[in-house]
Amino acid sequence: MLDPAQTVLSMRGVSKAFDDNLVIENADLDVLEGETLAIIGPSGCGKSVALRMLIGLMWPDEGKVFYRGRPLDEMSDDQLAExxxxxxxxxxxxALFDSMTVLENVTYAMVEHTKSTDEEMVARAWECLELVGLGKKERPQILEQMPAExxxxxxxxxSLARAVALVPxxxxYDEPMGGLDPANCRRIADMVANMQAQYDLTSVVVTHHLPSVWHVADRVAMMHEKRFHWIAPTEEFRQIDDPIVEAFVSTEIKPPEEWVG
Ligand SMILES: Nc1ncnc2c1ncn2[C@@H]1O[C@H](COP(=O)(O)OP(=O)(O)OP(=O)(O)O)[C@@H](O)[C@H]1O
Ligand SMILES: [Mg+2]
Incomplete structure (x- = not known):
């Protein structure tokens, strides 16, 4: 049963189709207070769709999504905004705003949701940038720079700094390591772990980058056949004796031979 004290986000019996493309079918998932949960699975299996439904950016055709035990679809607009x-x-x-400076990007939600002064926003922007290794010492000019630079x-x-500006x-995270080289993947994974420690967060990380999963996740949920087929603590997940899990894990860690050399 749902325990709002421990379960931050959950879905029950969720299905989602786009026209006749049934992407998620009767899926259940719980995200527990304080954990980092990794969601993995092949490209196109519905990870991003699942993540969007968890926060009401997309709505299920059937089933329900809960935040701390309360169904999202029964909330008022104000409650959902909260x-x-x-x-x-x-x-x-x-999704940084290209026409805005780094400062404006990082403090965007503060402008929308708080009455912070310019000074407070600059101070907060530095705090958040510090957390992702782009602090005053490393990048003194960064606040005024544009994303394209x-x-x-x-x-x-x-974009990670922006995500913590309002202390969520x-x-x-949807593919925070996507398209980055191994050193940057590792750096982002470290930052996900740092932010978790700093703010006592609950995190969900959708990623193809399994080394990061092993590094940051407390539990792993793997999508297969339109639902979260395997969910287990990370160490247990790595021991799962199933050819589908093994095949997925081994191809993701070692690129196919034709890619090497
Ligand atoms: N807005 C949409 N309209 C129509 N189809 C969609 C929409 N969003 C997702 N889909 C379809 O849903 C399926 C799952 O997409 P999703 O983006 O969730 O995959 P994913 O697991 O995140 O893949 P990747 O690892 O490549 O990011 C795909 O078949 C996709 O084409
Ligand atoms: Mg995706």
Whole structure:
């Protein structure tokens, strides 16, 4: 049963189709207070769709999604807005605003939701950027820079900084390591772990990057056949004796031979 004291986000019996493409069918998932849950599975299996439904950016055709035991679809607009303030979402594409400076990007939600002064916003922006290794010491000019002037890895770090600006209770990350080189993947994984420790968060990380999963996740949920087929603590997940899990894990860690050399 749902225990709102322990279960931050959950879905029960959720199905979602796009026209005749049934993507998720009768899926259940619980995200527990304080954990980092990784969601893995092949490209196109519905990870991003599941993540969007967890925060009401997409609605299931059947079933329900709960935030701390309360169904999202029974909330008023104000209540839903409050949930979205508590739950940050880092999009698969970095989705920084290209026409805004780093400062404006990081403090965007503060402008919307708080009455902070300019000084408070600058101070908060530095705190958040510090957390992702882009602090005053490393990048004294960064607040005034535009996203286009930054590397892909730095843009990703700025979008992580933006996600913590309002001190969320939950962060949902969609492919935070996507498209980055191994060193940057590792750096982002470290940042996900740092933010978790710093703010006592609950995190959900959708990723193909299994080394990061082993590094940061407390539990792993693997999608297969339209639902979360396997959910287990990370160490247990790595021991699962199932050819589908083994095949997925082994191809993701070692690229196929034709890719090497
Ligand atoms: N807005 C949409 N309209 C129509 N179909 C969609 C929409 N969003 C997702 N889909 C379909 O739902 C399925 C799952 O997509 P989703 O983006 O969740 O996959 P994913 O597991 O996140 O893949 P990847 O690992 O490549 O990001 C795909 O078949 C996709 O085409
Ligand atoms: Mg996706």
């Amino acid at each position: 949930v979205r303030r508590e739950v940050s979402y880092v999009f698969q594409e970095d 930054l590397s892909g890895g730095m843009r990703r770090r700025v 209770r939950v962060i949902l």
